[in-house]
Amino acid sequence: MWVRFPFCLELRSPLHIGFLPNAAGTVLAPTRFYVPGKNMWAAVTESLATRISERPRPQDFAAIGNDLRGSIAFSYVYLSDGQRIFTPSYEHGELKWADLPDSEFRAMFADSQLSTQISANGSAKDGTLHEIEFVRQYPACPWSSAKRTLLCGVGWALADGVIANGVLRLEHRAPVLSLNHGRVPLFEALTLGGERNYGFGRVMSISIPEILLNPLLQLWPVEPGIRARLDSPLLGHAPYDPDLAFKGDVEMIAAREYRVGFGKSYRGPGSAISNAGYFFAPGTVLPMEALDVSFDAFGRITVYPESSSEK
16 A cells, blocks of 8 residues: 655755757757656665665666665655645647746746866867756745755555565655664755765755645545546646647656666666657647546656546
């Protein structure tokens, strides 16, 4: 049985959640303004593996990741200023985040920095100049009740799920792994996203502001795998269907992963690029009166057209 738990993370450094591939001919590496469930899973997997084992091998990361995926699920995670959760919507023909137009939202949360490689003689290497967009760790607004940018989402833990021979528990709504040598909180020592060489992606688990708790739970009222009628813009990626009318955006989903060789050996972290195809982006509005949806352990959405609505 799945047990739902809301959570809130506080940015302790800027955050970059990248896209693959970047648009041809551009030097800007844009960021997403949300964290997909798969990124949460990857961050928790990495944190657990490095804290459970002194010298984890690639296969240890894979084993813990598989256990984790079978025992816990994540929604997509969205930004908050401590008063609102900024979920996207194209309902009125343009992108909005909660009640803010995209331009105002970006002015509040987005920033960028230039970077280049330096050659041995101290000059910039040709072709290495690029700009990294990131989410600010401090929201640029005078009315924010949060001193730092927050990330809010929902997880589901499988009662007595097993990860690395430890038992998954919820303590005060927080997931904890009980091992023979002690307890390991899942949301400690997390680093999300990319550009970690710049110190990006450090987050800390905090108590959920009371004003955000009910809105957060209302965004994800059902557990993974349960079909329910769609009554809001998409809160995760859903496979693109050319037969569906929509207001929103379509993008290709790709990711960097380990390359698996003969004998299931792992080599070249990030050298293998997976391409999952084209998806409706979060915030896309579909014909809600004709659709059921469900979501998986990474918060990705499956859409069931009206012709398959019988349960």
